[in-house]
Every structure is written in structure tokens, then in C-alpha cells.
Amino acid sequence: MYDRPETAACNDALWNAMRAALGDGPETLTRDGNLWDHWRSPDLLLSQTCGYPYRARLHGHVTLVASPVLDLPSCPPGYYHSVFVARADDPRTHPEAFATARLAYNDGLSQSGWAAPQNWAAARGFSFTTPVHTGAHRASAMAVAEGRADIAALDVLSWHLMQAHDPFTTGLRVLAHTDPTPALPYITALGRDADALRDALEAAIMALPAAARATLGLKGVTYIATEDYLAPPNPAPPPPLTPPN
Numbered sequence: 312m313y314d315r316p317e318t319a320a321c322n323d324a325l326w327n328a329m330r331a332a333l334g335d336g337p338e339t340l341t342r343d344g345n346l347w348d349h350w351r352s353p354d355l356l357l358s359q360t361c362g363y364p365y366r367a368r369l370h371g372h373v374t375l376v377a378s379p380v381l382d383l384p385s386c387p388p389g390y391y392h393s394v395f396v397a398r399a400d401d402p403r404t405h406p407e408a409f410a411t412a413r414l415a416y417n418d419g420l421s422q423s424g425w426a427a428p429q430n431w432a433a434a435r436g437f438s439f440t441t442p443v444h445t446g447a448h449r450a451s452a453m454a455v456a457e458g459r460a461d462i463a464a465l466d467v468l469s470w471h472l473m474q475a476h477d478p479f480t481t482g483l484r485v486l487a488h489t490d491p492t493p494a495l496p497y498i499t500a501l502g503r504d505a506d507a508l509r510d511a512l513e514a515a516i517m518a519l520p521a522a523a524r525a526t527l528g529l530k531g532v533t534y535i536a537t538e539d540y541l542a543p544p545n546p547a548p549p550p551p552l553t554p555p556n
Contacts, residue, residue: 312359312495313468313527314342315449317476321523328515329357333508355500357508363422365496366541375540376497377509377532381468382525389533390491393423393464396455396483406462406487407435414439415451415460419549424448427489428464429546442549449473456482464489468528492543493535509534 314322322340330336336356341349350360350369357376360369378389386392395406403409410432417424425442432438443460445451451463452470456479465473467488474480499508513532516524524530 312361313472314340315472315476318472318526321519321526324523325515325519325527325529328518329511332511332514332518350498353500355498356503357497357499357512359495359497361420361422361495362493362540362543363420363426363545365498366422366543367420367545369498370537370541372501373498374501374503374505375537376499376505377512378494378496378535379529380531380533381494382528382530383467385467385488386491386494388531389494389535391423391494392467392491393427393489394467394470395428395462395464395486395488396452396470397462397486398455398458399482399484401461404486406432407437409439409462410437411440412461413441413443413459415443415445415454415463416549417445417448417451419444422492422495422543423466423469423489424451424464425549426543426546427492430544431464431489433544433546438547444549444552449477452477452483453479456480462486466495471528493540496535496540497532 326340349355350358351372380388381391383391397403414428419425429438443454445454448465448469452465452473454460455463497512499505509532516529516531
């Protein structure tokens with residue numbers, strides 16, 4: 312889920328170490344195809360999904376393996392949060408001031424891009440009412456930077472990767488962050504040995520050079536209970552997307 316050109320080699324190294332620890336698995340990562348077909352496949356060995364898809368559609372159809380321990384001092388192990396970003400020259404200083412402004416969001420089933428900001432807003436008595444669909448966190452950040460949207464909620468690790476590699480982020484600033492929720496879970500098909508996969512994944516992460524772990528923002532894995540993934544509320548969905556002309 313955090314695969315981009317600058318991290319691809321480290322993700323490949325992680326998978327190679329995973330295969331070595333398991334003694335099994337395809338030679339290369341799958342990077343194309345339909346995500347839902349991939350996640351729901353009875354042949355799925357290991358993948359990473361988002362907390363909202365797991366809560367809304369995948370729970371009961373896949374086995375929860377582990378949660379990543381990300382290099383996020385602001386979050387408990389196995390958790391993450393979103394950051395609200397706006398343009399650096401926007402005079403508004405709090406997300407509440409953007410209630411009717413254009414909120415860029417990556418997907419209506421994204422925990423960090425849609426559910427977290429709307430749940431954060433609901434706890435404060437409002438909602439973001441003018442969503443702009445972008446398809447990816449990086450696209451949401453770019454939409455704000457380029458003036459096509461006014462605010463976005465971004466997965467904090469995605470934001471850190473953007474700050475490291477995308478110069479346009481210098482035109483953005485963080486306003487606030489959402490409450491921590493369980494980080495993007497690793498999953499496997501029903502019937503597979505989740506304990507063995509978790510042990511292999513932990514061994515694979517520890518086998519990576521420290522620089523590769525730092526590039527991925529990954530420190531290890533832990534186990535967050537299914538009930539904790541199911542606990543966040545599901546917000547109202549965004550309006551249906553308008554088909555292109």
C-alpha cells in the first residue's frame with residue numbers, strides 16, 4: 312500500500328526476505344489488477360489492505376495476519392493517523408474552517424482519506440460537505456497544492472513519503488491530525504496459517520537493512536484485534552462520482 316518508485320526496491324527486498332522465511336510464495340509482488348479481486352482471492356498468500364475496506368467488506372472473507380508497526384512516534388505501535396493539509400498561504404488555521412471548502416479524498420472506502428476526517432469532524436459537530444475525488448493520497452495533496460481543492464486528509468506515512476520525495480509538498484502545511492486508528496492490516500485468504508505468516512513477516516522485516524526499514528517507515532509487526540478494526544464508525548459515503556464526458 313506504500314509502493315511508489317522510491318520505495319519499490321525496498322518492498323521487493325521485503326518480499327524476497329518474506330519468501331525466504333516462508334520457503335514459499337511467488338517470485339515477485341503483484342502490482343496490477345483489481346484490488347478487490349486480489350484481496351478476495353482464495354489463493355491470496357499475503358496482502359495489505361486499508362482498515363475501512365477490511366471493516367466494511369473484507370471482514371469474514373479474509374484472515375487478519377498482523378498490523379505494521381510504523382516509525383510514527385506520535386502513535387501507539389500498530390496504529391497510525393491522518394494529517395490535515397492545506398496550502399501554506401491559506402489563512403485558515405483549523406480544519407473546522409474548511410467545513411464547506413473542497414476536501415480532496417482518495418477513495419470513499421479509505422480510512423485515512425475519508426472515514427478518519429469525516430469521523431473527526433462528526434465528533435466536533437460538523438462534516439466536510441464538498442468532497443473532490445482524486446484516486447490517491449498523492450493526487451489529493453497535489454490537488455490542494457495546485458488549488459483544485461482546499462484541504463485533504465492524508466495517511467501520515469504517505470505524507471512523510473511525499474515530503475521526502477515530492478517537492479510540491481513545500482507549498483503545503485499540516486493543520487491538525489486525526490485520532491489514531493489501527494494501521495493498514497496484512498491479510499491472507501481464509502484457511503491459511505496466520506501465525507506462520509506473521510512470524511515470517513516479522514523475520515523478513517528484521518532481515519532488511521536498517522536503511523531499507525527507514526525508507527519504508529517500517530519497524531516490525533504486531534497484532535491488533537479484529538474488534539479494534541471494526542470499532543471506528545462508518546461515515547456517510549461521498550456522493551456518487553460523475554462519469555467523465
